[in-house]
Amino acid sequence: MSTPPTSQRRAWKTPFTEALRCRLPLLSAPMAGVAGGLLAAEVTRAGGLGMIAAGHLRDVVGLEGQIEIFEENTKSTRGGREGDRSSSDLAIGFIGFSSLASPSGWEDYEYILRRYRPKAVQFFAPFLACRPSGGGGDNVGLAHEYGAKFIAQVGSVADARLAIRHGVDVIVCQGREAGGHGLRRELGNSAMSLASQTKRMTDLPVLASGGIANGRHLASALCYCDGASIGTRYWACRESIGDRLLQRRLTEANACDDVLRTTVFDQIQNELTTVRWPHPYDSVGALRNRTTEEWDGRSSDELRRAMDETDLLERYGGFRDISDADVVPVLAGEGVGEIYDIEGAYEVTLRIEEEAMDAINRLRSMHFNL
Ligand SMILES: Cc1cc2nc3c(=O)[nH]c(=O)nc-3n(C[C@H](O)[C@H](O)[C@H](O)COP(=O)(O)O)c2cc1C
Numbered sequence: 001m002s003t004p005p006t007s008q009r010r011a012w013k014t015p016f017t018e019a020l021r022c023r024l025p026l027l028s029a030p031m032a033g034v035a036g037g038l039l040a041a042e043v044t045r046a047g048g049l050g051m052i053a054a055g056h057l058r059d060v061v062g063l064e065g066q067i068e069i070f071e072e073n074t075k076s077t078r079g080g081r082e083g084d085r086s087s088s089d090l091a092i093g094f095i096g097f098s099s100l101a102s103p104s105g106w107e108d109y110e111y112i113l114r115r116y117r118p119k120a121v122q123f124f125a126p127f128l129a130c131r132p133s134g135g136g137g138d139n140v141g142l143a144h145e146y147g148a149k150f151i152a153q154v155g156s157v158a159d160a161r162l163a164i165r166h167g168v169d170v171i172v173c174q175g176r177e178a179g180g181h182g183l184r185r186e187l188g189n190s191a192m193s194l195a196s197q198t199k200r201m202t203d204l205p206v207l208a209s210g211g212i213a214n215g216r217h218l219a220s221a222l223c224y225c226d227g228a229s230i231g232t233r234y235w236a237c238r239e240s241i242g243d244r245l246l247q248r249r250l251t252e253a254n255a256c257d258d259v260l261r262t263t264v265f266d267q268i269q270n271e272l273t274t275v276r277w278p279h280p281y282d283s284v285g286a287l288r289n290r291t292t293e294e295w296d297g298r299s300s301d302e303l304r305r306a307m308d309e310t311d312l313l314e315r316y317g318g319f320r321d322i323s324d325a326d327v328v329p330v331l332a333g334e335g336v337g338e339i340y341d342i343e344g345a346y347e348v349t350l351r352i353e354e355e356a357m358d359a360i361n362r363l364r365s366m367h368f369n370l
Helices: 015-020 037-045 060-077 105-116 139-145 157-165 191-201 215-224 244-252 264-272 290-295 300-309 312-322 334-338 345-364
Strands: 026-028 052-055 091-095 120-124 149-154 170-174 180-182 206-209 228-230 259-262 283-287
Touching (some): 015 170, 026 037, 026 345, 037 060, 037 345, 052 060, 060 105, 105 139, 120 139, 120 170, 139 149, 149 157, 157 191, 170 191, 191 206, 191 215, 206 215, 215 228, 215 345, 259 334, 264 290, 264 300, 264 312, 300 312
Parallel strands (some): 026 228, 052 091, 149 170, 170 206, 206 228
Antiparallel strands (some): 180 283, 259 283
């Protein structure tokens, strides 16, 4: 596909593009270990809101390195919209239960806000964090003090209500179809139900997230909310910093049937790491593999016993470093069945736009007067 310069392309107008001053109603999700500066920059250059993942914010220097890569690669497109060169395009996603929990967590967060003045920050799992002591305040207020828009990713209507009450600027509604961590399958909702109900409660920009991997999906999201947050489709892009062997599996999966939301990986990983995903966020959307075949659906007591009494942890821990996709989680959402190649994020973003336009035009041609 030949791609005209972004400046010559159409601008979309939804409450999201207005609030974030970007050309397209989409953002690339912050994915820990996957979404670095180059991936975010390519999405931003194409007109979306590209997000860098801060993960658990344990490596501030590493995050600064990714921010530099982002700045370096977006120099000519500052401001998103043509003619607007006034502010940074930087957007960073944090994890609510862990990013601010280390002894220097709040200082690090404030340092990033003060030093880099991001246009937006996102928090998830949960979106809200309050300073434990010393004057109160929360992560939403601190972002606003430094001029950043606050994006809350939520998995339930109750959390969407809480987000509205806490003065956030954008709500991302993560459905059960999503790749990566999210509410357990018995607690979550579909992205469509959640985003649609959230949109009815507020004038804030609302995005759907989970299973959205192409322009037809984006067009359908625009029927009930203001755009989409897309993860797995970008994980399968050249600029992703994720493991190449695991990434290849994304293009080999051939249906949404291959994806499962499961707590098995968290139960195992929580034994092996110091940062433990808490209930109710201790489940991931991932490709089915030997580990899920063996353990999903069995009781947590059984898994517990196997970890205590067999070499399961050793096998799992030992395999961690060799990217064995049959054993470790390959995080993926249900849109993975429609990803066929590893491509550049810039081209992918522009294609999503074209496909969305085609889908909208097709809808226009579907009705007629009798
Ligand atoms: C590999 C991967 C890593 C993720 N890491 C994070 C993360 O660090 N923080 C976060 O808020 N969400 C994370 N997510 C979830 C995304 O924010 C988003 O909700 C999800 O990717 C949307 O579903 P989709 O993958 O089907 O597009 C991750 C998702 C994936 C696939």
